[in-house]
Each structure stands twice: as structure tokens, then as C-alpha cells.
Amino acid sequence: MVNWAPQAWRAALRWTEVLVDLPAIRHLLGEAPLPRWLRDDPHLAAYAEGDRIARRARLSEGPLAPLLAALSRHDGTARAGRRGRRGDRLHPLLHAWQAQWRQRWPSCSAEQGSALQLLVRTVDAHLAAFASLPTEDTAASRERLGERMRRQLHDAAAQPAALFAYLMLVALDLERLRGEFVLRAAGLAFVDGEQHS
Numbered sequence: 001m002v003n004w005a006p007q008a009w010r011a012a013l014r015w016t017e018v019l020v021d022l023p024a025i026r027h028l029l030g031e032a033p034l035p036r037w038l039r040d041d042p043h044l045a046a047y048a049e050g051d052r053i054a055r056r057a058r059l060s061e062g063p064l065a066p067l068l069a070a071l072s073r074h075d076g077t078a079r080a081g082r083r084g085r086r087g088d089r090l091h092p093l094l095h096a097w098q099a100q101w102r103q104r105w106p107s108c109s110a111e112q113g114s115a116l117q118l119l120v121r122t123v124d125a126h127l128a129a130f131a132s133l134p135t136e137d138t139a140a141s142r143e144r145l146g147e148r149m150r151r152q153l154h155d156a157a158a159q160p161a162a163l164f165a166y167l168m169l170v171a172l173d174l175e176r177l178r179g180e181f182v183l184r185a186a187g188l189a190f191v192d193g194e195q196h197s
Contacts (some may be wrong), residue, residue, distance in 0.1 A: 008067040009160050015097070016167055017043075018064070022093045025067060028055050092164030094127075108160060115152070115161035122148050123168065146172050 002013040024038060028047050039048045047058050058069045071092050098120070105116070124144045133141055147171060153165035 005163055006160075008106040009163060012101055012106075013163060013167075015101050015104050016164070019066075019171075020096060022067075024093075025059070025064060026091075026093055028059065029068070029071065034144060041053075067093055067096045068101070075131075105160075112159050112161065115156040115159050116164070119149075119152055119161045119164055119168075120157075121154065136190045142172060142175070 004011045005013050021043060024041070024044055027034065027038065028044065029052065031052060036047055039045055041048070047055055047062070049055070049063075050058075056068065059065065090188075108116070122145070125182050126141065126148075130138065130141055149165045149168045149172070153169065156162045156165065
């Protein structure tokens, strides 16, 4: 997947593959029964066997261990009644993912670091605002994020931030495509339901 990128940045780029699995990882750590598809997933099937304790043990031994450790710290803090840092609005798994992603960055110039920090701030601000948006405003919010990513891709051309801005644009396109599939499937289900009434 990342052979097109400079060697020094491939570890950070590979770590982006984990993002799509964060909701499933949270599900693996929970009490609810696992959906069958999770047992068939090529990346997560190895973690989907057994009870919650066995799944947690397997996760803690593999490449996703840093995520589990961060979530355990967060859950311990919540149980103790302590609040997280002010302004820490990311879900604990996403926050842990981001910390691990930053650790995978090689050393870079101040200009490169600044462009990466701008990218992080842009996405964090979008996520923080998106959580409280009315449904009818979500499409416009995604469009604005896409515009910012396109601008940052252009401004950071030939810099590492451009790699991640590009991936954000791809992710937004895939999210839009998935939404279209869901709407079509829901529409077909609605039409089928109407025909059988």
C-alpha cells in the first residue's frame, strides 16, 4: 500500500490502516456479542475468538497493544472519577492512535512539522465540531473539511503532510461512497417493505 511513499514515512502511513478498524476494536473490547463478520475479517479475526478477557489478552500481545493500553488507562481514569485533560475531545482509541502515529514520524524540518500540525489541528477541529452538528449540516461540514484538505495538499506539496492530506481526501470519498450504498440499500429495503405490505 505505501510503496509510493518515501521510505522514512512508510511506518506512519501504514499505521493509517488501523484507523478503519478502531470501531471494531472497541467492539472487541466490549461485552456485546460479536457480529459474525468480525470473525471473518482478515485483520481482526485472530482477535475475535473467545471471551472478552481472551480477546483483550490477544490484543495486548500484538501490534494493537498501544491502543489497548491507552484505553485501559482512560477507563481507569473514568472509574476513578478523574476527568481527562481539558480540550481532550477525541475518543480514547483515536487519541491513542494519533499518539502512536506521531511516534512513527521520522525527524522532520520545522516547516514539515508545522504542515503536519496544521493537518492534525484541522482534523481534530472537524471531529470536535462534527459530534454536535445537526444531521442536515454534516454534508456541508465534510465538504469544508475536504476543501481544507485540498488546500493543505496543495500548500504542502512535496512534504509529508501532503501524503496524509491525500489519504484524508480518499477517506472522505470512500465515506461518501459508503453513504450512497447505505442510502440505496435502505431505499431498496423500504421499497421491498412497501411491496410486501
